Amino acid sequence: MAEQPHGWRVVVIANVMPIAEALIAQLEEMGHDVVAWMMQRRPRLRELPPPPWGETTDKTAPQGVNLIWVRDKADLAPLLRGLEPDVLFCWGFSWKIPQEALDVPRYGAVNQHPGLLPRHRGPIPLSWALREGDPVFGITWHRMDADFDTGPILAQSSVPILDGETTMFETGPRMVPAALALLPQVFERLAAGDPGDPQGTEGATWGGMLGEDYATIDWSTQTAREIHNQVRAWTYSFGMGPVPGPFAELDGKRVKVTRTLLTDPGDGSPAIETAEGTIWVLETEPAD
Structure with a gap:
């Protein structure tokens, strides 16, 4: 160097x-x-x-x-x-x-x-x-x-x-x-005055704020990993964007899911069977 x-x-x-x-x-x-x-x-x-x-x-x-x-x-x-x-x-x-x-x-x-x-x-x-x-x-x-x-x-x-x-x-x-x-x-x-490497257009993507199309969890059609990533995606967005999320039905109530894991935390958190695999729901908030 x-x-x-x-x-x-x-x-x-x-x-x-x-x-x-x-x-x-x-x-x-x-x-x-x-x-x-x-x-x-x-x-x-x-x-x-x-x-x-x-x-x-x-x-x-x-x-x-x-x-x-x-x-x-x-x-x-x-x-x-x-x-x-x-x-x-x-x-x-x-x-x-x-x-x-x-x-x-x-x-x-x-x-x-x-x-x-x-x-x-x-x-x-x-x-x-x-x-x-x-x-x-x-x-x-x-x-x-x-x-x-x-x-x-x-x-x-x-x-x-x-x-x-x-x-x-x-x-x-x-x-x-x-x-x-x-x-x-x-x-x-x-x-060195190096201008840097041009990005070009190949592989370029733009990700705007998360929206309604990603704001609902369906335990029956999504895998445990897809849901875990969905919950984290909303968390890592720091609440920015036009709508809140993600929401799901849990014990007959609509809730906002805020934290999940793919392994049993051993604290009695609800375990949900998904389209593929089990997910543990650690934290939720009321939907309304």
Whole structure:
């Protein structure tokens, strides 16, 4: 591997504090200067309960890093110009960043997408990997361009999908380190002026939000694995999308199924015989 660059001015854009903290720590360990961490300011979030990791404030943000709340994506370009970054790293940010902003960093803007691009472009690639029965969750660092998840690829990896993991809080501790381990390769290619590998159209898929067509469980026609993946796909979507799900009939009642396993947990959870195999229903919520 070529000699790694050091001392670059880096701006991180991320909405999830644990991810931002891990990325910032790794960048600083690699000898770079993280000059700012940007987050979206979305008024509707004030109506929701605090996230599991707590509220992000100046006191909880990594020390020595400017925390900038961005009100509108039109503000990104002028803010970045003032920061004069060498590179922008984006991880878990829902806005389409304007080209004007992407053009500011000297070495470009890079995004971390949890899918093996060009497969599973879109906002919830983990859910679509589960829905389609993929064996792995993908990890891709790619240059950012004017569209979602279409820029040239700089580095890729993957982690196996494990049957026993039912939430992102279980899978994340495997995926985040795997993504961070690719950063030396990313920096090497950036420093060399490598444009990255074009994605092309072969194998490209787009996975939007889950909808009504995937919101109902049928114990009699679906296999245990299909149902387990369906339940997890909804969980890994973090409730985003136009409709809730998935729903099923259980003991004569319509419920929302939120957690299942393919092996007996030994806690008395209901065991349901499906079209193929047994599934254990650990957690449900009232449908109404």
